[in-house]
Amino acid sequence: RARSQQDGPLAGIKVLITAGPTHEPLDPVRYLANRSSGKQGYAIADSFADMGAAVTLVSGPVSLPAPAGVTVVGCETAQQMHEAVLAALPCDVAVCAAAVADWRPETQVTQKIKKTGPNDSPPPLMLVPNPDILAELSAPTALRPKLVIGFAAETQTVLTHARDKFHRKGCDWLVANDVSPGTGVMGGADNKVFLLSRNGTEEWPLMGKDEVARRLVQRVVDWRAGGVE
Ligand code: CTP
Numbered sequence: 001r002a003r004s005q006q007d008g009p010l011a012g013i014k015v016l017i018t019a020g021p022t023h024e025p026l027d028p029v030r031y032l033a034n035r036s037s038g039k040q041g042y043a044i045a046d047s048f049a050d051m052g053a054a055v056t057l058v059s060g061p062v063s064l065p066a067p068a069g070v071t072v073v074g075c076e077t078a079q080q081m082h083e084a085v086l087a088a089l090p091c092d093v094a095v096c097a098a099a100v101a102d103w104r105p106e107t108q109v110t111q112k113i114k115k116t117g118p119n120d121s122p123p124p125l126m127l128v129p130n131p132d133i134l135a136e137l138s139a140p141t142a143l144r145p146k147l148v149i150g151f152a153a154e155t156q157t158v159l160t161h162a163r164d165k166f167h168r169k170g171c172d173w174l175v176a177n178d179v180s181p182g183t184g185v186m187g188g189a190d191n192k193v194f195l196l197s198r199n200g201t202e203e204w205p206l207m208g209k210d211e212v213a214r215r216l217v218q219r220v221v222d223w224r225a226g227g228v229e
């Protein structure tokens with residue numbers, strides 16, 4: 001399907017989306033990662049493109065095709081994702097759907113770490129924090145997007161954690177989802193989310209990730225029209 005950025009309610013709007021996991025190498029053959037299929041972020045990119053927005057999708061390693069009409073910038077580590085996001089600014093709307101690794105190994109060795117003997121203790125894993133891309137985009141700088149949307153992946157007391165995260169991060173909207181193993185959200189086609197904003201909290205029913213994406217993007221269309229904050 002051909003898409004024209006001259007058409008649609010979000011024509012002329014520049015949207016930046018992060019999606020997928022990040023991989024943090026320990027050595028040339030091993031990495032630390034978050035679980036993330038990238039499906040929700042890719043669906044959001046697709047919906048924004050449908051509305052005529054100019055979309056840049058900064059994506060960690062996933063096995064999904066690039067959505068039609070979307071500029072995909074691939075990256076592997078959180079530091080690379082951070083660099084790619086900064087390079088894509090300024091934008092009007094930012095959506096951070098990526099499952100960014102909070103920490104990376106302190107040192108990356110260039111050769112494979114070898115076992116030395118069957119009774120040796122495993123090597124220690126020393127970690128350092130990664131940049132928090134959402135918190136940085138939400139900070140009140142000249143480059144702050146007009147609308148910053150974060151995600152919260154929680155496995156327990158979803159709303160309590162999400163409300164705390166919403167205030168801590170400084171974003172405008174936060175999409176909270178329960179990613180605990182029984183829900184099937186992780187890697188699955190469906191999602192069950194809450195949308196938090198300064199106006200309060202909405203619970204959305206279980207629906208496909210593509211439908212979550214369409215609803216969220218429709219909210220952005222309404223926000224742009226001055227209907228919602
Ligand atoms: N995020 C980010 N950069 C990071 C960590 C998280 O941009 N280094 C973004 C995610 O894309 C998501 C939001 O922050 O939009 C929340 O991520 P989450 O992992 O749920 O929250 P954290 O603040 O990292 O807290 P915790 O993992 O301890 O729950």
Ligand code: CA
Pocket residue numbers: 100101102
């Ligand atoms: Ca995290």
